[in-house]
Amino acid sequence: MSNLFEMTTIKSLELLNRFVRSATWEGMADAQGAPTDELNQLMADLARGEVGLIITGHAYVRPDGQASPRQMGAHREDLLPSLTRMPQEVHAAGGRIALQLAHAGAYALVSEQAVGPWVIANQDGKKCRALSRDEIREITEAFGRGAALAQQAGFDAVQIHAAHGYLLSQFLSPYYNRREDGYGGSVENRARLVLEVLAAVRQAVGDGFPVLVKLNSDDFIEGGLGVSAMLRVAELLQEAGIDAIEISGGTIWGPSRYHSVRSGAAALTGGIYYREAARQAKARLRIPVMLVGGIRALEEAEDLLARDEADYIALCRPLIREPDLIQRWAAGRREPSGCQSDNACYGPILAGKGICCPLK
Numbered sequence: 001m002s003n004l005f006e007m008t009t010i011k012s013l014e015l016l017n018r019f020v021r022s023a024t025w026e027g028m029a030d031a032q033g034a035p036t037d038e039l040n041q042l043m044a045d046l047a048r049g050e051v052g053l054i055i056t057g058h059a060y061v062r063p064d065g066q067a068s069p070r071q072m073g074a075h076r077e078d079l080l081p082s083l084t085r086m087p088q089e090v091h092a093a094g095g096r097i098a099l100q101l102a103h104a105g106a107y108a109l110v111s112e113q114a115v116g117p118w119v120i121a122n123q124d125g126k127k128c129r130a131l132s133r134d135e136i137r138e139i140t141e142a143f144g145r146g147a148a149l150a151q152q153a154g155f156d157a158v159q160i161h162a163a164h165g166y167l168l169s170q171f172l173s174p175y176y177n178r179r180e181d182g183y184g185g186s187v188e189n190r191a192r193l194v195l196e197v198l199a200a201v202r203q204a205v206g207d208g209f210p211v212l213v214k215l216n217s218d219d220f221i222e223g224g225l226g227v228s229a230m231l232r233v234a235e236l237l238q239e240a241g242i243d244a245i246e247i248s249g250g251t252i253w254g255p256s257r258y259h260s261v262r263s264g265a266a267a268l269t270g271g272i273y274y275r276e277a278a279r280q281a282k283a284r285l286r287i288p289v290m291l292v293g294g295i296r297a298l299e300e301a302e303d304l305l306a307r308d309e310a311d312y313i314a315l316c317r318p319l320i321r322e323p324d325l326i327q328r329w330a331a332g333r334r335e336p337s338g339c340q341s342d343n344a345c346y347g348p349i350l351a352g353k354g355i356c357c358p359l360k
Contacts, residue, residue: 004301004313005330008052010288011210011243013156015096017052018305019326022246022292022314023100023159023214024261025068026057027349033060033073034082038354040089042323047095049324053312054095055212055246056086058102058161061146062139064110065103065167067252070352074101074146080153087154098157098212099150101143101201105167106176107253117170117177117184117193123253136183136193139167144200147211157210157243160197164260165251168194169216172233175224191233198240212290213237214246217277220258221251227277231284238287246290246314247278261317262294263343272300279309290314297336298329320345321357 005017028039046054059074060066066073073079083099090097106116106128114128115135121127131139147158162168170176171193177184183192194213201211215233219225234245250258262273273293281289292314295301301313318325318337325337340359349355 004298004305010157010212012208013053013096013210015052016050016094017326017330018312019052019301020246020290020312020314021046021051021054021319022248022316023055023057023161024316024320024355025071025349026355027068027070027352028354029070029072031070032079033066033071033075034079035072035086039072040086042354043086043097044089044093044095045323046319047090047093047097048327049319050327050330051095051319052326053157054090054097055159056097056099058100058166059146061101061103061142064108064115065105065139065142066109067102067104067107067166068109070354074099074149075142077149080149083149083153087156091154096156098159098210099153099155100159100161100214101146101150102161103139103142103167105170107166116167117179120170120176130179133181140193140196140200143197144204147201148204151205151209157212158201158205159212159214159246160194160201161214162194163214163216163248165219165254165256168197169219169225169251172216172229173219173221173225175219175221187229187232188236191236194233195236195240198237198242202241207241210243211241212244212246213242214248217247217249217274219251220249220256221254224256227280230277231280234281234285238285242287244288244290244312245281245285246292247274247281248292249274249277261343263341268296268341270294272304275304275309278304279307282309282311288312292316296339298334317341317345320355321360
């Protein structure tokens, strides 16, 4: 039987164990998108805490794709020296790290009009404009350049962010995507952009470099992406050469009854959020499946692996509270994470101090 603490490989990437730090916005980059010393320290602490694979917060591939203040960027060649320091520090601490690549689409933090697959109102009620096919091609190329930059900087992999209602997720979702050209309509057409992004990334980094993707299991919006469509998208990505899939759900803004970060007592008592979707994905896919959402106890992680419902266990907020959680579990101290799912970790971000747990 597989063990949570055994060494594994994803393509050429050798990992210490089956635990993954799932991406989140840290709010610790500078105004140009370069990681600060504090952000590098956060990643190195996770590596020292024996997280098998660390996935950074989303890095925007173009300025019009930035989602949040003090967000990391992968959009300019002159960021290379500062980006290089992050994997250097993680490797020195014994870890492995992937850079997550993203474009916020309709939810971008821009002074001018944001862009999306169709006319969509953002969190402020402002409407974006629909992308032209030429603009779609330019964004696809930007993902490729961001991946090349990550590889040059020494990251061990990249993850394409196609979840949580950002641009690629918007294209996948029939709620957001009302296009009538080759990028809209059928699930295959709606998946066209993420497949083209994968092709651009693969061309940029070569066949031997691990490329992962994060997908919504469900948008939790009436008329949005559901599990059956997600499974079809995952199959298409597998056929196109993706190396692993991380399953999440919900949207960062909009009418979803489940946002991508759930909060409070309901989040603690609701079980593992996307377990059934992961189980179905495991039954249909050959590539590794990572699962994030609501996992707080080692016993839950062990059960997911024993039932063959996930290959890797992804955690986010528990590792904000306790960066050495995996090291503790590996040493036999099996108490669950003390994370209360109250999202208090976002308070310091909004105050400009970067993500941390103020309650520990």
